[in-house]
Amino acid sequence: MRIMVTGVSGFxxxxxxxxxxxxxxxxxxxxxxxxxxxREIKENNLKSLLGKPGFEFxxxxxxxxxxxxxxxxxxxxxxxxxxxxxxxxWGGRFSEYVKNNISCTQLLLExxxxxxxxxxxxxxSSSVYGDAEAFPTREDVQLRPVSPYGxxxxxxxxxxxxxxxxxxVPVVSLRYFTVYGPRQRPDMAFHRFIRAAITGxxxxxxxxxxxxxxxxxxxxxxxxxxxxxxDGVNGESYNIGGGTRIKLIDAIRLIEEISGAxxxxxxxxxERGDARHTSADVSKAxxxxxxxxxxxxxxxxxxxxxxLRENIDLYLKLNL
Ligand SMILES: NC(=O)c1ccc[n+]([C@@H]2O[C@H](COP(=O)([O-])OP(=O)(O)OC[C@H]3O[C@@H](n4cnc5c(N)ncnc54)[C@H](O)[C@@H]3O)[C@@H](O)[C@H]2O)c1
Numbered sequence: 001m002r003i004m005v006t007g008v009s010g011f012x013x014x015x016x017x018x019x020x021x022x023x024x025x026x027x028x029x030x031x032x033x034x035x036x037x038x039r040e041i042k043e044n045n046l047k048s049l050l051g052k053p054g055f056e057f058x059x060x061x062x063x064x065x066x067x068x069x070x071x072x073x074x075x076x077x078x079x080x081x082x083x084x085x086x087x088x089x090w091g092g093r094f095s096e097y098v099k100n101n102i103s104c105t106q107l108l109l110e111x112x113x114x115x116x117x118x119x120x121x122x123x124x125s126s127s128v129y130g131d132a133e134a135f136p137t138r139e140d141v142q143l144r145p146v147s148p149y150g151x152x153x154x155x156x157x158x159x160x161x162x163x164x165x166x167x168x169v170p171v172v173s174l175r176y177f178t179v180y181g182p183r184q185r186p187d188m189a190f191h192r193f194i195r196a197a198i199t200g201x202x203x204x205x206x207x208x209x210x211x212x213x214x215x216x217x218x219x220x221x222x223x224x225x226x227x228x229x230x231d232g233v234n235g236e237s238y239n240i241g242g243g244t245r246i247k248l249i250d251a252i253r254l255i256e257e258i259s260g261a262x263x264x265x266x267x268x269x270x271e272r273g274d275a276r277h278t279s280a281d282v283s284k285a286x287x288x289x290x291x292x293x294x295x296x297x298x299x300x301x302x303x304x305x306x307x308l309r310e311n312i313d314l315y316l317k318l319n320l
Contacts, residue, residue, distance in 0.1 A: 001025045001026070001075045001076060001118070002025070002026045002027075002028065002073055002074050002075055003020055003025050003026070003027055003028070003074065003075065003076045003077070003078065004027075004028045004029075004030065004070065004071065004074045004076070004077045004078070005017045005020070005027055005028070005029050005030070005077075005078045005080060006030045006031070006062060006077070006078070006079045006080055006081035006104075006108070007030075007031055007079075007080035007081030007082065007123075008027070008029030008030060008031050008046070008049070008057065008080070009029070009031040009033065009042035009043070009045050009046045010031065010042065010045065010080060010081070010084075010185070011045070011179070011183045011184055011185050011218070012080050012123065012176075012179055012218060012221060012222070013029070013031070013078070013080040013081070014045040014046060014049065014183060015181075015182075015183070015218050015219070015221075015222050016078055016080065016222050016225055017029050017049055017055065018048060018049060019222050019226065020226075021049070021052055021054050021055055023226070025054070026054040026055070026056070027049075027054060027055050027056070028056050028058065028070065028074060029046075029049065029055065029056065029057045029058070030057075030058045030060065030062065030065065030070070030081070031057075031059065031081065032059070032060060032061040032062070032081070033059065034083060034100065036083050036084070036085065036088075036185075036187075037185060037186050037187060037320075038318050038320070040314065040317075040318060041183075041186065041314065041315075041318070041320075044183075044311070044314055045183050058070065061104075062081060062100075062104035062107060062108060063099060063103060063104055063107065067107060067108060067110075067111035068111050070111075071111050071112060071115050071117075072115075074115065074117070075117060075118050076117055076118045076119045076120070076121075076229060077108065077112060077117060077119075077120045077121070078121045078123075078225055078229070079105065079108055079120065079121065079122050079123060080123045081100065081104060082100055082101045082123065082152075082153070082156075083096055083097055083100045083101060083149075084149070084185065085149065085185075085187050086127060086147045086149045086150070086273050086274065087147075087271055087273060087274075089147055089148035089149035089152070089273065090147070090148055090272065090273065094148050097148060097149060097152045098152060101149075101152035101153060101155070101156055102152050102155045102156055102159070105122070105155075105156040105159055105160065106159050109159055109160060109163040109169055109171075110163075112163070112169050113163060113167035113168075113169050114167075117169065117170060118170065118229070119170050119171075119172060119228075119229045119230075119232070119234075120160070120169050120170060120171045120172070121171075121172050121173075121174060121225055121228055121229055121232070122156060122157060122160045122171060122172070122173045122174070123174060123176065124153050124154075124156065124157045124173040124174055124175045124176070124237060125149075125150065125153040125175055125176055126175050126176065126177040126178070126214070126239070126241075126275070126278050126280065127145055127146075127147060127149055127150035127153055127275065128143045128145055128150055128153055128154040128157060128175060129141065129143060129144070129145070129150075129175075129275065129278070130143070130144040130145045130146035130147075130150060130275060131144070131146055131275055131276050131277075132275070132277075132278070132279075135245070135277060135279040136214075136241075136245070136279040136280055136281035136282075137239070137278070137279060137280065137281055138239075138281045138283075138284070139175070139236075139237050139238065139239055139281075139284055146272075146273055146274075146275060147272075147273030147274075148273070149273070150273075157173045157175075157237060160173055161173070161235055161237075164234055164235040165235065170234040171234060171235060172228045172229075172232035172233070172234065172235075172236060172237075172238065173236070173237040173238070174221075174224055174225065174228055174237075174238055174240045175237060175238065175239050175240060175280075176216060176221055176240050177213070177214040177215070177216050177239065177240065177241040177242065177278055177279075177280045178213050178214065178215050178216060178242075178278065179215075179216045179217075179218050179221045180215055180216070180217065180218065180300060180301070180304055181217050181218035181219065181300055181303060181304050181307075182218065182303060182304060182307035182308075183218075183307070184218075184304065186315060186320045189248070190215075190251070190255075190301070190304060191308070192204075193251070193252055193255050193263060194255055194259070194301075194304060194305050194308045195308060195312070195315060195320075196263050196264070197255050197256065197258075197259035197261040197263055197305070198259065198261070198305075198308060198309055198312050199312070199316070200261070201264075202263070202264035202265065202266055203252075203263055203264070203265055203266070204265075204266045204267075204268055205248060205249075205252075205265050205266070205267050205268070206268050206269065206270050206271045206274060207248075207267075207269070207270035207274070208249075208267070209247065209248045209249030209252070209265070209267070210247055210248075210249065211247065211248055211270075211274070211276055211277060212245050212246060212247050212248070212277045212278070212279065213245065213246070213248065213251075213277070213278050214241040214242055214243075214244065214245045214278050214279045214280045215242045215244060215246070215251070215297060215300070216240060216241055216242035216280075216293065217242055217293070217295035217299075217300035217303075219294075219295060220240075220242060220293040220294060220295055221240055223291070223294075224238075224240040224285060224289075224291050227285075227289035227290060227291055228285070228289055228291075230289065231288060231289035231290070232288060232289055233288055236284075236288070238282075238284055238285040238288070238289075238291070239280040239281060239282050239284065239285060240280065240282065240285060240291065241279070241280025241281075241282050241293065242280075242293045242295065242297070242300070243282070243292075243293040243296075244296065244297040245277075245278075245279040246297060251297070251301070252265065254297065254298060254301055255301060255305065258298070258301055258302050258305050259305055
């Protein structure tokens with residue numbers, strides 16, 4: 001099958017494209033190298049893809065590309081492209097979130113509506129829940145994002161559902177719960193924590209560290225995408241969690257154990273927009289497409305740590 005992956009030079013998109021290629025598909029990867037984090041990191045993410053038989057890369061912004069032309073001959077879409085940070089979604093940059101997360105999603109859905117796709121998988125987020133009242137959280141609770149980023153991801157998800165209802169675009173939305181592992185975005189907590197363990201720097205923890213998160217190893221998130229493509233029910237949204245809900249402070253202790261380093265922590269007040277806790281009820285994904293996360297937190301963090309240790313020079317060179 002010929003598959004489009006948007007956001008292909010990003011963290012999750014690059015893993016997904018590798019997996020699709022190794023499964024015998026051809027991949028049309030699209031990415032604008034958005035400057036949310038440095039291009040050099042995204043080029044590093046693409047290293048193993050560029051030049052591989054079956055992989056084609058288009059550098060460009062979804063807002064400008066001829067999507068009708070790009071989608072001709074494509075049988076499925078994994079739409080990962082977005083501007084993804086929560087904290088920077090307040091203030092002046094919000095218009096970038098609207099453009100990249102909402103307008104681009106609408107344009108892609110619009111172009112997809114007469115293409116007879118087998119599936120359109122939309123990368124949604126646990127941030128659509130905000131401060132959920134029940135844990136683990138089911139998909140059918142009320143959605144009340146607590147960040148502008150969450151608002152845009154929810155808008156994208158609602159658009160996806162609308163295009164299914166209105167035009168039959170076979171959309172499935174996956175609400176990822178904090179994904180980690182090799183190539184994780186440099187703004188994300190585990191990246192910063194592991195980097196501090198490697199370099200001896202200190203980290204900032206917003207809040208007390210007692211907040212809990214459901215962490216999903218990237219290989220599990222990729223597996224969820226493939227399964228949702230085959231068996232996800234069109235028009236539905238699914239939680240994709242990692243099966244471990246742990247306190248941030250315990251994750252830091254685990255990184256110390258794996259690395260043998262002591263991490264210096266500066267505590268700051270919680271930031272506006274950070275959910276207090278997240279925990280995914282994945283029984284719907286398990287029921288519909290047999291999703292069950294296999295990576296435990298220690299195993300996943302060990303892989304993440306080993307990868308960053310090997311790639312640390314790139315991040316140090318970029319002053320990250
Ligand atoms: N990483 C997580 O924990 C997490 C959690 C929940 C949801 N998500 C969602 O998963 C998706 C992937 O996240 P990620 O962590 O890999 O982020 P990422 O920033 O590493 O990847 C996103 C990629 O999309 C590209 N992009 C953005 N706007 C574009 C546009 N208009 N045209 C073309 N390319 C564009 C960027 O250049 C980037 O390479 C995003 O939609 C994000 O909202 C991620």
